[in-house]
Amino acid sequence: MSDRISNPANDAHTFDPPADLAAGANLKADAYERAAKDRLAFWAEQAERISWAEPFTEVLDWTNPPFARWFVDGKINASYNCVDRHVEAGHGDRVALHFVGEPGDTRDITYAQLKDEVSQAANTLAQLGVQAGDRVAIYMPMIPEAVVAMLACARLGAPHTVVFGGFSSEALASRVLDCNAKIVITADGGYRRGAASPLKPAVDDAIAKLGKDNPIDHVVVVRRTGQDVPFNDIRDVWWHETVGKASIEHTPEAFDSEHPLYVMYTSGTTGTPKGILHTTGGYLVQTAYTFWGVFDHKPGDIYWCTADIGWVTGHSYLVYGPLANGATQVLYEGTPDTPHKGRWWEIIQDKGVTLFYTAPTAIRTCMKWGEQIPAEYDLSTLRILGSVGESINPEAYIWYRENIGGGRTPIVDTWWQTETGGHMISPLPGVTASKPGSAMMPVPGVTADVVDDTGTSVSNGESGYLVIRDPWPSMLRTIWGDDERYKDTYWSRWEGMYFAGDGAKRDEDGAIWLLGRVDDVMNVSGHRLSTTEIESALVSHPKVAEAAVVGADDDTTGQAVVAFVILRESAGDGGQKVVAELRDHVGKEIGPIAKPRRIMVVPELPKTRSGKIMRRLLRDVAENREVGDATTLADSSVMDLIAAGMAAPATAGEN
Ligand code: ATP
Ligand code: MG
Numbered sequence: 001m002s003d004r005i006s007n008p009a010n011d012a013h014t015f016d017p018p019a020d021l022a023a024g025a026n027l028k029a030d031a032y033e034r035a036a037k038d039r040l041a042f043w044a045e046q047a048e049r050i051s052w053a054e055p056f057t058e059v060l061d062w063t064n065p066p067f068a069r070w071f072v073d074g075k076i077n078a079s080y081n082c083v084d085r086h087v088e089a090g091h092g093d094r095v096a097l098h099f100v101g102e103p104g105d106t107r108d109i110t111y112a113q114l115k116d117e118v119s120q121a122a123n124t125l126a127q128l129g130v131q132a133g134d135r136v137a138i139y140m141p142m143i144p145e146a147v148v149a150m151l152a153c154a155r156l157g158a159p160h161t162v163v164f165g166g167f168s169s170e171a172l173a174s175r176v177l178d179c180n181a182k183i184v185i186t187a188d189g190g191y192r193r194g195a196a197s198p199l200k201p202a203v204d205d206a207i208a209k210l211g212k213d214n215p216i217d218h219v220v221v222v223r224r225t226g227q228d229v230p231f232n233d234i235r236d237v238w239w240h241e242t243v244g245k246a247s248i249e250h251t252p253e254a255f256d257s258e259h260p261l262y263v264m265y266t267s268g269t270t271g272t273p274k275g276i277l278h279t280t281g282g283y284l285v286q287t288a289y290t291f292w293g294v295f296d297h298k299p300g301d302i303y304w305c306t307a308d309i310g311w312v313t314g315h316s317y318l319v320y321g322p323l324a325n326g327a328t329q330v331l332y333e334g335t336p337d338t339p340h341k342g343r344w345w346e347i348i349q350d351k352g353v354t355l356f357y358t359a360p361t362a363i364r365t366c367m368k369w370g371e372q373i374p375a376e377y378d379l380s381t382l383r384i385l386g387s388v389g390e391s392i393n394p395e396a397y398i399w400y401r402e403n404i405g406g407g408r409t410p411i412v413d414t415w416w417q418t419e420t421g422g423h424m425i426s427p428l429p430g431v432t433a434s435k436p437g438s439a440m441m442p443v444p445g446v447t448a449d450v451v452d453d454t455g456t457s458v459s460n461g462e463s464g465y466l467v468i469r470d471p472w473p474s475m476l477r478t479i480w481g482d483d484e485r486y487k488d489t490y491w492s493r494w495e496g497m498y499f500a501g502d503g504a505k506r507d508e509d510g511a512i513w514l515l516g517r518v519d520d521v522m523n524v525s526g527h528r529l530s531t532t533e534i535e536s537a538l539v540s541h542p543k544v545a546e547a548a549v550v551g552a553d554d555d556t557t558g559q560a561v562v563a564f565v566i567l568r569e570s571a572g573d574g575g576q577k578v579v580a581e582l583r584d585h586v587g588k589e590i591g592p593i594a595k596p597r598r599i600m601v602v603p604e605l606p607k608t609r610s611g612k613i614m615r616r617l618l619r620d621v622a623e624n625r626e627v628g629d630a631t632t633l634a635d636s637s638v639m640d641l642i643a644a645g646m647a648a649p650a651t652a653g654e655n
Pocket of ligand 2 (some may be wrong): 270501
């Protein structure tokens with residue numbers, strides 16, 4: 001990726017932090033200096049945010065790379081840190097969760113209530129035979145019991161593996177088998193798009209599929225919808241009849257800092273999902289620190305992260321980071337357009353949300369619906385907006401800032417991965433002048449870099465590979481059950497460096513721009529082209545809501561750019577005219593070489609359940625191959641539609 005590809009739209013604006021925010025910010029510019037001077041001392045300082053049952057004797061043991069041990073010999077309980085200690089500090093009456101169910105039911109849960117319920121759930125799991133080290137699968141809708149279940153596992157030192165409630169029974173079965181879980185916690189169902197959708201039957205299916213390999217002894221079932229579900233009286237127990245009746249007294253045991261906290265499977269955007277193992281002390285320190293610093297969380301803030309608990313974002317920035325900080329947050333069960341397209345903005349208005357964290361795909365969907373929708377609500381309480389999951393293209397960034405943030409709020413574009421556990425690259429809202437589309441710079445304590453093929457840092461203005469040069473506290477410890485794959489996947493490309501798999505560019509000012517997966521980078525007539533930049537150029541056209549770009553094998557040019565676009569509702573019908581207009585637009589924004597060979601107007605794009613575009617599936621279609629692992633795809637019919645469209649005559653001529 002040696003060619004600099006510049007998209008003029010990228011460099012148009014810089015937003016300075018608002019003066020009052022800058023003056024009172026949790027993290028100030030000096031944090032960068034302190035971390036640079038003595039990184040480990042800086043992390044030791046961050047470790048003070050957490051209550052240790054026994055202090056650590058060493059910050060980092062890196063004598064056996066790439067296997068790290070952070071906060072060596074420290075003893076800790078994650079659940080105690082997220083719950084009990086806030087009650088002990090006199091904050092028992094503070095609301096931890098403002099739960100909003102999709103049908104409109106609400107429940108406020110204080111820290112004192114959370115402590116009681118987590119203790120009850122821990123007692124129940126212990127009674128069902130769960131011991132420290134045992135794995136527990138959680139397959140639930142976005143209801144408070146899901147958070148309680150995770151914290152109950154953490155309390156017992158039983159690593160949880162949360163499987164997104166939208167996944168099929170196959171996906172559940174493969175994860176249960178991979179980590180050999182002995183209990184599944186689920187619900188009869190949950191509400192999505194205005195209807196009760198069942199969950200429990202998928203658990204039964206998964207167990208049936210596993211047959212004699214089934215490791216599950218018990219299924220704990222929360223009654224959420226009240227719908228009829230099959231029930232096996234020997235194996236299954238109701239949450240309300242067990243947890244609901246258990247003692248509220250439970251003493252959390254202190255575990256080693258390196259005790260496993262959870263296994264989380266990656267989105268599967270680039271291939272078969274990997275079971276990422278996170279441990280306790282370092283993970284809690286980094287998520288607590290970044291939640292406090294990157295979101296500038298203060299007492300009194302109302303925080304809302306829209307991610308599902310089935311993703312790492314739901315783990316780090318809905319459960320562990322916010323709760324370790326004693327935050328008050330919104331937990332919403334449903335979809336953004338049920339019962340109407342203003343639902344999110346209505347919740348922000350009703351609950352007075354101050355910090356809001358979502359994904360670019362959601363923002364682009366809202367752009368498609370139109371700015372008149374959020375305009376109906378009072379969003380003036382918001383003070384910081386966050387973005388995660390993909391690069392936020394400048395167009396969507398500006399829309400988000402203007403229409404949701406009232407043109408006032410900084411946006412923190414946070415780059416991180418399931419593997420990194422916590423934020424790695426992000427502006428600090430009170431320090432960094434931000435450029436729309438750029439994640440800007442590593443957070444204090446993290447040493448991210450952009451390197452070339454030989455592993456040498458690139459100069460400003462150049463592109464390369466994103467790496468992390470030094471271990472960080474919330475790093476993955478391994479891939480569950482596969483140390484070799486852990487070494488090969490992340491640590492083998494360059495000696496001593498973690499390779500993230502993403503391409504990146506350092507601009508003239510040194511700010512970092514993510515360019516998409518290295519696997520997705522295209523080579524057209526010898527020019528390296530980034531998917532992210534061409535997609536950004538497409539979305540900067542007023543008629544385009546979303547775009548996905550892939551390179552397809554081409555006899556003459558090596559690879560040809562193929563684009564899939566969703567038009568905005570205001571754009572009217574697609575057709576040849578729009579296609580020609582879009583090709584010209586890309587030519588103008590980036591250069592003729594980047595003009596897509598083909599552009600297909602599609603109603604939807606293949607996305608993972610966490611909303612990421614699955615470019616590898618589009619590439620399969622563009623190259624007439626059988627479509628690869630699609631188990632994490634949100635809606636499989638989307639691929640059929642797109643494949644049918646691809647078989648039709650080309651919708652745009654040659655360059
Ligand atoms: P798999 O590893 O199975 O292919 P995945 O990489 O999509 O799945 P996640 O860990 O959920 O799984 O996603 C991390 C990736 O998401 C990053 O490597 C990066 O490509 C992308 N990403 C996350 N946040 C940002 C961001 N702020 N800007 C650009 N890209 C981002
Ligand atoms: Mg990945």
